[in-house]
Amino acid sequence: MMHSEAMLIIYVHDLHTSYGAVEAVKGVSFEVLKGEVFGLLGPNGAGKTTILETIEGLRPLQRGSVLVNGIDVAADPVRVHRLIGVQLQHVAFFDRLTLEELLHLFGELYGTRTDPTTLLTQVGLLKQRKMYVKNLSGGQRQRFSIAAALVNDPVVVFLDEPTSGLDPQARHSVWELVRAAKRRGQAVVLTTHYIEEAEALCDRVAIIDEGRIVALDTPAVLIHRLLETGFKREVEIAPATLEDVFLHLTGRTLREDV
Numbered sequence: 001m002m003h004s005e006a007m008l009i010i011y012v013h014d015l016h017t018s019y020g021a022v023e024a025v026k027g028v029s030f031e032v033l034k035g036e037v038f039g040l041l042g043p044n045g046a047g048k049t050t051i052l053e054t055i056e057g058l059r060p061l062q063r064g065s066v067l068v069n070g071i072d073v074a075a076d077p078v079r080v081h082r083l084i085g086v087q088l089q090h091v092a093f094f095d096r097l098t099l100e101e102l103l104h105l106f107g108e109l110y111g112t113r114t115d116p117t118t119l120l121t122q123v124g125l126l127k128q129r130k131m132y133v134k135n136l137s138g139g140q141r142q143r144f145s146i147a148a149a150l151v152n153d154p155v156v157v158f159l160d161e162p163t164s165g166l167d168p169q170a171r172h173s174v175w176e177l178v179r180a181a182k183r184r185g186q187a188v189v190l191t192t193h194y195i196e197e198a199e200a201l202c203d204r205v206a207i208i209d210e211g212r213i214v215a216l217d218t219p220a221v222l223i224h225r226l227l228e229t230g231f232k233r234e235v236e237i238a239p240a241t242l243e244d245v246f247l248h249l250t251g252r253t254l255r256e257d258v
């Protein structure tokens, strides 16, 4: 693929990572463009988190090359950290600061001016601005951790299983946050085990299996290629799903906010 440099946000070439004798990532290459939502899909242990952590500069690059906005992660991880947003899983936020105060603090750590009101509005938590993270529901906590990943106005946001454990309404509200980031021109790289989520959200997906990319394209092209092989679903697709029933009965608004 040929892209102008301004469009290329992430460049990964021939990435390899081993944990002792275990080769977790075996030569992975892909690119992510400005404003693109890129999904990494794969079974447990496929290597998705290892790939993300290497691009984020949290894990040493053993072999291959990774550039973020043209900056070599191995040579200058600190500059890369300033450019990216990472939604940390299981992160322990300080208990003694409110959401608003935490976002101020994160902004100061980045040396950037942040506006907690705008960020909290973006993620639908303005009403909760004086609350503590420990008192938020699971969905609210997830949205707050996305707000925290946005304080430095990153060129790319990394979301590792951003909707795991969320109810359908909270899941759809996280999807809206991803779409809003895309509209602002930010790239989003996410992992998920919910394949329908990837289909709904991602411009392109890479399917990873045992440390290798086994397919990479838009969901539509991947489906088209499968159909060209003569593949037929055993069961016809239902015109509605159980999730449709659930959302029809319980609405699309976040329950915790009503």
Ligand code: ATP
Pocket (backbone or CB within 6 Å): 019, 022, 024, 042, 043, 044, 045, 046, 047, 048, 049, 050, 051
């Ligand atoms: P999941 O979907 O379960 O989160 P994943 O695709 O993110 O999986 P990774 O967490 O990257 O996969 O793990 C890839 C492989 O590397 C697995 O076999 C895992 O056991 C191994 N691995 C990951 N982290 C370590 C570590 N710190 N030490 C040793 N092996 C590890």
